[in-house]
Amino acid sequence: MHVVVNAAMSADGKLSTREREQVAISGPDDFDRMDRLRAESDAVMVGVGTVIADDPSLTVDDAARRAGREEAGDPPNPARVVADSRVRTPPDATVLDDRAHTYLLVSQAAPPDFVEQMEDAGATVIATGQDRVELVTALAKLEGDGVDQLMVEGGGELIFSLFEEGLVDELSVYVGSSVIGGRDAPTLADGDGFVDSFPELALSDVERIDDGVLLRWTVA
Ligand SMILES: NC(=O)C1=CN([C@@H]2O[C@H](COP(=O)(O)OP(=O)(O)OC[C@H]3O[C@@H](n4cnc5c(N)ncnc54)[C@H](O)[C@@H]3O)[C@@H](O)[C@H]2O)C=CC1
Numbered sequence: 001m002h003v004v005v006n007a008a009m010s011a012d013g014k015l016s017t018r019e020r021e022q023v024a025i026s027g028p029d030d031f032d033r034m035d036r037l038r039a040e041s042d043a044v045m046v047g048v049g050t051v052i053a054d055d056p057s058l059t060v061d062d063a064a065r066r067a068g069r070e071e072a073g074d075p076p077n078p079a080r081v082v083a084d085s086r087v088r089t090p091p092d093a094t095v096l097d098d099r100a101h102t103y104l105l106v107s108q109a110a111p112p113d114f115v116e117q118m119e120d121a122g123a124t125v126i127a128t129g130q131d132r133v134e135l136v137t138a139l140a141k142l143e144g145d146g147v148d149q150l151m152v153e154g155g156g157e158l159i160f161s162l163f164e165e166g167l168v169d170e171l172s173v174y175v176g177s178s179v180i181g182g183r184d185a186p187t188l189a190d191g192d193g194f195v196d197s198f199p200e201l202a203l204s205d206v207e208r209i210d211d212g213v214l215l216r217w218t219v220a
């Protein structure tokens with residue numbers, strides 16, 4: 001499996017505000033690039049913090065891209081993947097609609113009634129880890145289901161865990177021209193943070209887009 005993390009941050013490294021409401025950091029061309037990356041992926045993943053904050057659809061906006069996927073024998077939208085250790089996905093979340101298939105990654109402590117509710121909503125529930133989703137096993141199960149390219153959009157807690165587990169192959173960060181600030185505002189990689197053995201990145205591309213810059217790295 002190839003795992004690409006793609007996110008947008010302010011010039012000071014924030015994914016959104018301290019109130020965690022969605023902020024448009026990308027401009028139109030970067031949102032279009034993100035849509036293309038979704039269309040090229042087998043699945044798009046977020047943490048439940050992002051589902052609660054943004055209620056994203058994680059689907060492909062551009063009709064021609066959806067049609068292109070169908071011509072290639074794929075569903076119009078990539079699958080959606082939500083990491084949700086503490087079963088916080090709202091039953092009316094947009095990621096549970098019928099526009100794409102959804103995988104819910106939960107821990108083995110997930111209550112059976114929550115699992116049943118999510119399965120009734122059409123989701124495939126994958127339980128790994130005792131009280132927190134064990135990402136290595138969960139992603140291996142997704143790969144077994146045909147997910148060869150996984151795009152991860154955030155947020156900072158999930159992105160940190162993926163780096164911690166050595167699961168990230170590529171990182172694309174759009175740096176927008178605004179300052180958000182706030183010690184409690186989410187950053188690209190939150191979690192506990194590294195104190196040593198920092199993941200090493202190799203810069204592969206720099207591109208000016210809209211009013212900001214796209215930085216692309218591969219992970220060594
Ligand atoms: N600017 C951007 O590109 C993006 C911004 N965001 C922003 O990020 C914020 C949400 O980010 P976070 O609060 O960090 O939440 P998050 O989206 O990273 O979700 C964290 C949650 O994921 C679940 N999870 C399950 N297994 C996990 C594991 N092994 N490791 C870590 N988490 C695991 C946990 O329940 C945890 O609380 C929102 O404000 C949203 O707007 C989100 C995506 C992209």
Ligand SMILES: Nc1nc(O)c(N)c(N[C@@H]2O[C@H](COP(=O)(O)O)[C@@H](O)[C@H]2O)n1
Binds near residue numbers: 022
């Ligand atoms: N790439 C990017 N740029 C921004 O400026 C953003 N605010 C985000 N946020 C993420 O985009 C997703 C929105 O999903 P839908 O369009 O509703 O499907 C979601 O994952 C946001 O957190 N991303």
